Amino acid sequence: MRASAKGSSVSQPVKLESSTSLSQADLHAIALLTERVTELDGVRPLSEQVMLSLLSNTGTPTEHICAWQGARLVGYANLLRVNGADAASVEIAVDDQGRRLGAAGELLDQALRETSGYLQLWAHGYAATTAQLAESRGFIRVRELYRMRRPLTGDLNSGGLPKSIAIRPFDATRDTDDWLELNARAFVDLPDQGNWTRADLEARLNEDWFDPAGFLLAHEVQQDGSQGALVGFHWTKIHHHEHTSDAGNDNLGEVYVLGIDPQRQAQGLGRALTMAGLRYLQHQGLSEVMLHVESDNSAALATYERLGFTRFDKDTLYRSPVPARPSA
Ligand SMILES: CC(C)(COP(=O)(O)OP(=O)(O)OC[C@H]1O[C@@H](n2cnc3c(N)ncnc32)[C@H](O)[C@@H]1OP(=O)(O)O)[C@@H](O)C(=O)NCCC(=O)NCCS
The missing domain is CATH 3.40.630.30 (Gcn5-related N-acetyltransferase (GNAT))
Structure with missing residues (x-):
């Protein structure tokens, strides 16, 4: 079990783990990470659809990529493979420590590898750090949702x-x-x-x-x-x-x-x-x-x-x- 954030230091490398299911401890760590990122950016990093798919089985095939620094979850990518969609869709949450370590880029690159590059990425908020990440990888803006x-x-x-x-x-x-x-x-x-x-x-x-x-x-x-x-x-x-x-x-x-x-x-x-x-x-x-x-x-x-x-x-x-x- 890795619920504790104690003992992690900035010098420890980030380790990525991909899986199709999550333990209760992982879900708890993702909930805490989401709260930290919401606090940091003032906007939720994961959409309602993703949060619901974590809490209840909506039947959509999902892959989870966790970025751990020791026992601390510093980043998370949720990869949804919606039936019939041309490309998988990813949403990424990375906390301040993960950002210093480049975890967002690592998560996005892993998601690209796992989908052979057929990937869509949601960036939430005007000042989305995810938007900068998308643009750094040459992603193209295809849709906007106003609030x-x-x-x-x-x-x-x-x-x-x-x-x-x-x-x-x-x-x-x-x-x-x-x-x-x-x-x-x-x-x-x-x-x-x-x-x-x-x-x-x-x-x-x-x-x-x-x-x-x-x-x-x-x-x-x-x-x-x-x-x-x-x-x-x-x-x-x-x-x-x-x-x-x-x-x-x-x-x-x-x-x-x-x-x-x-x-x-x-x-x-x-x-x-x-x-x-x-x-x-x-x-x-x-x-x-x-x-x-x-x-x-x-x-x-x-x-x-x-x-x-x-x-x-x-x-x-x-x-x-x-x-x-x-x-x-
Ligand atoms: C969006 C939707 C709910 C609007 O309902 P509606 O019954 O068609 O709209 P109304 O007849 O009440 O018109 C409301 C206003 O929009 C304008 N409008 C309606 N259709 C329009 C269109 N296709 N283009 C531009 N303006 C339009 C009307 O002129 C009216 O303005 P007014 O009050 O100044 O005359 C309906 O078109 C719909 O169900 N669309 C598909 C689902 C959807 O997109 N839901 C909203 C998701 S956020």
């Missing part, structure tokens, strides 16, 4: 839903299939979200923060008043006492996932459902709300900017400079 926020103060009652649409909370016993189907159709251009499986959904439903009351479903109301098709959803999240620059405070809501049936888009539903979720978060006593949005998602950007959201940070996806994988 936006707005206060939850004032009157949020504008933008009501039409009478033909009713909102109610998600119910896992009857809504799971309909939601997965609509999520796949609404996010057909965003596979990270649109490819969610039942296991991906259930991992989130089992999280401590999950509250069905904040997962709003919008259904059509039929002539006889009964429930019709699911046409949209706004899943909100509340960050409780998390240390993250996403928050900047402990009182933060999130537009976690928002989707409208493609047949019903551009009819005002996205705006109305966003407002319904913001009202819910305001009623929970929250003072601010944030969200993530792709920099090229013009419909979502228009929706959020018109509702007063402004950009405050971004995540960047880089791709290694290898030619496209030859087709089989």
